[in-house]
Amino acid sequence: xxxxxxxxxxxxxxxxxxxxxxxxxxxxxxxxxxxxxxxxxxxxxxxxxxxxxxxxxxxxxxxxxxxxxxxxxxxxxxxxxxxxxxxxxxxxxxxxxxxxxxxxxxxxxxxxxxxxxxxxxxxxxxxxxxxxxxxxxxxxxxxxxxxxxxxxxxxxxxxxxxxxxxxxxxxxxxxxxxxxxxxxxxxxxxxxxxx
Numbered sequence: 001x002x003x004x005x006x007x008x009x010x011x012x013x014x015x016x017x018x019x020x021x022x023x024x025x026x027x028x029x030x031x032x033x034x035x036x037x038x039x040x041x042x043x044x045x046x047x048x049x050x051x052x053x054x055x056x057x058x059x060x061x062x063x064x065x066x067x068x069x070x071x072x073x074x075x076x077x078x079x080x081x082x083x084x085x086x087x088x089x090x091x092x093x094x095x096x097x098x099x100x101x102x103x104x105x106x107x108x109x110x111x112x113x114x115x116x117x118x119x120x121x122x123x124x125x126x127x128x129x130x131x132x133x134x135x136x137x138x139x140x141x142x143x144x145x146x147x148x149x150x151x152x153x154x155x156x157x158x159x160x161x162x163x164x165x166x167x168x169x170x171x172x173x174x175x176x177x178x179x180x181x182x183x184x185x186x187x188x189x190x191x192x193x194x195x
Contacts, residue, residue, distance in 0.1 A: 001024055001025065001039050001040075001183075001186060001187065001190060002024070002025045002026075002027060002037060002038050002039055003019050003024045003025070003026050003027075003038065003039060003040045003041065003042065003182075003183070003186055004026070004027050004028070004029035004034065004035070004038040004040070004041040004042070005019070005026060005027070005028055005029060005041070005042045005044060006029050006041060006042065006043045006044065006051075006055075006060070006080075007028035007029055007030050008030070008046075008051055008054040008055065008058065008060075009044075009046035009047065009050055009051050009054065009079075010044035010045045010046030010051070010078075010079065010080075011044050011045060011046075011169065011171050011172065012028050012044060013028075014171035014172060015042050015044050015077075015171045015179075016028065017171070018170065018171045018176040018179040019042070019176075019179050019182075019183065021176040021179070022176045022177075022179040022180035022182075022183045023180070023183060024179075024183045024186070029041065030058075031058070032058060032059045032060050032063040035063055035064070035067050038067075038072065039072060039073075039186050039189070039190050040072055040073040040074070040075070040182065040183075040185070040186035040189070041064070041067065041072070041073075041074055041075070042074075042075045042076075042077065042080070042182070043064075043074060043075070043076040043077070043079075043080030043083050043084065044077055044078070044079070044080055044171070045077050045078030045079045045080060045133070045169055046078075046079045047079060048079040048082035048083060048088075048095070048105060048136075051079055051080075051083055051095075052083060052095045055083070055095060055096075061095070061096065064096055064098075065096060065097075065098065068096070068098050068162070068163070071162055071189055071192060072162065072186075072189060073162040073163070073164065073182065073185045073186050073189050074098065074162070074163050074164070075163075075164040075165070075182045075185075076099075076163075076164070076165045076166075077165075077166055077168070077169060077170060077171065078133065078134075078135055078136065078166075078167060078168065078169055079136070080165070081103060081136055081138070081165040081166060081167060082095070082103050082105060082136050083095045083096055084096055084098050084099040084163060084165050085097070085099055085101050085102065085103040085138075085165075086098070086099060086100050086101060086102070086142075087101070087102040087103070088102070088103055088104075088105065089102055089103065089104040089105070089139055090104075090105075098163055099145065099158070099160050099163045099165060100141060100142030100143075100144055100145050100160060101138050101139075101140065101141045101142065101145055101158060101160075101165070102138070102139045102140045102141075103136050103137065103138055103139060104136055104137055104139050105136050106134050106135075106136065114131070114132055114133040114134065114135075115132050116129060116130065116131050116132070117129075117130055117132070117151065118130070119149050119151060119156070119157075119168070120149060121148050121149045121157060121177075121178065121181075122146070122147075122148040122149065123148065123181060124177050124178065124181060128170065128173075128175050128177055128178055129173040129175045130151075130156070130166075130168040130169075130170065130173075131168055131169040131170075131172045131173060132156075132167065132168045132169075133168075133169060133172075135156070135167040135168055136167055137154045137155060137156060137167050138154075138155035138156070138158055138165070138167070139155075141155065141158055141160075142160075144160055144161070145158050145159070145160045146158060146159045146160070148166075149166070151167075156168060157178075159185075162185065162189050164181070164182055164185060166178065
C-alpha cells in the first residue's frame, strides 16, 4: 500500500512522516504519472490559490479527478480541504469539485490568530491535537457528507465516502491518529478495488 503526498507546496515531509508512523509507505508526488502507482493521496496545506494554479499547470486537475473516480481515497488538510471542495464561498469557481461542501477560506483569521486545541473526531477514541493556521472551515455539507468534527459550532472535519478533509494541520503534531484513520480508509478502498 503506497500513499502519496502532493508535493507542489506545503508540509510534504511532515505528512510523509505521519503516514509512515501510521504504517504506510509514503512518497512525495511531483508528476501526475506517479498517481498510477498510488492507493491514496494527501493534498497538504499551503496556499489554496497557488496549489490550484500548480495543479492546473502540471496536469493534476483531471488526473486527480480520475484518481477519485477509481475510488482511491484523497485526504485534504487546510488548503487541501479547499482544493477538494465543490464550492468556495465568494468565488465563482472551485478546483477539484469532488466533495459536496461549501468552504470559506481563512475563516479563522490571519496567521497571528492561529491556535491549537484538543478536538474530538468521530471514529477516533480520544480527542486529537489540532493546529489551526489561517484555517478554512466547512460552511455547509451535502447529505452524503459525514461531519466528523465541529469546533465552536463550525465544521472542521468531514468525510464523504473515500474523501476526507480537515481544516487543521494534523501533520504538525506527534499525534498521527488522523493519518492512521486515512490509512485505514485506503486499506478498505484497496480491498474493494482489488475484488
